[in-house]
Amino acid sequence: MNDERIDLSPLDPSLDRPRWERLIDAIARQALLDRRPSVTVSAQLVAWLRPALAMAAGVAGVVWLAAAVDRPPVQSSGIGEDPALATAQWVMNGDPRSPWDLLNMMGADHDTP
């Protein structure tokens, strides 16, 4: 007796077709708006971070390469080298040098008496 379905169709919101369609449209439109990416300052900075880092790394590489190409060749005269190492090489090679050479290698001015 109580198994008979109650007619609840007056409560069916989809019977008011225009209103129902407006509700569906409103939900779909709002959902699309919500899915748009946010354009806050912090979000934009984060978005720019990776390309900015990549560009900085590229510039650093170019600068390093240019510096390496322009670097003057290292002189093997002993000037500018490690004094201790150069002196040791002189001794081991039996290559006697003058005191002037020694002073020069140590970085003394040429004008020093």
Next chain:
Amino acid sequence: MVRKHLRAAYSVALAMVGRPADAEDVAQDAFLAAFEKLGMCREPARFSGWLLQIVRNRARNWLDRRRLRDGTDTEGLPAPEVDGPRPEQAGIRERLLSGLALLPEAQRMVVLLHDLEGLTHPEIGAFLEISEGMSRQHLFNARRVLRVRLSQDAPKEGTS
């Protein structure tokens, strides 16, 4: 997707908040929340149940806000408001809403999902986390109350 699931979402919301206009707001709010968290729905086949759980949560939040706003602590539903498009059915609609307001929430939910939305008892039981037998019991009791309510308020024949 909205078209397919909105009426079920509306039915759940109506069972909880009572007023059709409020139920539309809750259903809309729940849909937007669901779309926002769509990645969390691990089983697309169960989207409907997942969505209806969101509707329930949103409706509970909505009821909490209403209690705070109105300063009341009652669980009852507000007086139904009829804003339907069919004047000839406005009386029936109002009586149905007032009848539903007499029911406990679980019975409202079951009768709306079964008799309006067409869900089966296993589906309702799974959604409400109750047994199929309990779902049938709720439906039986809800229909009994609604029939009494409708017969009491029905306009007498021959009266204008």
